[in-house]
Amino acid sequence: MSAVASPDRESDFDSRVEQLVERAIARNIPGLALPQGQADLDVGPSAKELVYSAETARLYHYEPLLDDVYRVPVLLVMSPVARGYILDLARGQSLVEYLLLQGHDVYMLDWAPPRREQAGLGLADYVMDLVGGCVQSVQKDSGEQDVTLVGYCMGGMLSSMFTALRPDSGVKNLACFTTPVNGDGMELYKKWMSSSAFDIDRLIDTLGNIPGDFINTSIQALRPLQRSANHMRLLNNVQDDAFVKAHLRFDRWAVDQLPIPGHLARDMARDFILENRLMDGSLRLRDEQVDLGTIKVPFLHVAALYDHIVPAAASADLIRLVGSKDKEEIVMKGGHVSLVAGGNAIFRLWPQLDRWLASRAV
């Protein structure tokens, strides 16, 4: 037995060590560069102005990119639990930018975190006052009576309810993405809230406004290991600068959930999840019945095939309940978020939305 390793084995070992060191350095260099290039990760690049502000509602108008736009402005209605910058994530990955470049006049109803004194804002306040106030502001600012509402997730619920309650408000078209309407379809939440040990009133009395962390945890619970899998995917692609930046933007948004007023949480838990009032038309807001069958404007619903947050069982009934003659449902590949903001959205959802809007925005 030789006490000294052969030269060939030594050089193999040396080259292997050299490769491992080079790979470790290559992995760390993008990380070192990141703090310096942190500005590249800033989200919401499209220029905008604040047009209207009331309670938790913030209405923004995006600066048009063309000299001639479609007559009917588009009002994007965000979900009250999510930040609006997901629709304006980065240059080249922004639904807002895409619509502006296609010649649409774009507004966005984004939400601010509620103060403690705003814990009493409920579903009726959100639908009738805040969405309604924003629609009026868009009409005043644009000079046009007709407005197209485009709602994302719970924003779609608010938009649908408003359109049903106020058919003469000027809403000309209504589009919804991944919008739940059937509380029975939100199975896990229904099971939790149906438990005798779950006391929504005590939850709200203790917390007041429901914190963003609480909402984030309840959303993560629908697919508990997804975030870990995303981190694994990141580690496997850490040399790819573009991949890392895209991941960090999405990850930032995913944990940046907004708190919501306690009363709104109670209304959603009781009226939507537990008693499923939207499905049978028994939902009443300030003593007015919310019947989606009274919606007669052109309607589009886009659902995501792999949506685990709003599964098909929760959203499939929407197209049936809406009373419009001109209505269309499209089911596309993608998840709840990647449908609207993923890398493939520019090939899938966005052109379909533009096609649908363009003929109805003149």
Place this chain on the structure above:
Amino acid sequence: MSEDQKLDPVRLWREWFVKSEKSWSDALTEMMGDEHFTNGMGRYMQEAFHTHRMFSEGMAQYLANLNIPSRADILDMSDRLAHVEDTLNQIQVELREQRAQLTKLASSGATVADTPRKRPTRSRKPAPTNDS
């Protein structure tokens, strides 16, 4: 992918995890939907809220004695800051409306020092499709 990366066991493990994550997550959510789990979670939440309230009340007195602000004091400050921000937003909106009115005056021939904001025309039509 280099040869080394293909043979990297940690990388292979990560790839396996990513591919099988959905089925693991489904199994976990099914477990979380179980009646025993939901009841247990509900009871845990009630206890946590009760403990939270007791601890907050106890700490508030202790911190007051030490002349240190409590969480409630900091939340009060946060609310006041948010109120100031909301007021600034209102001012911003009103300034914008004033500027729009000045723009209208400018277009009607009145003299205005401010440069009016250019608005696009609203006559765009969609491109003709093959169907039409």
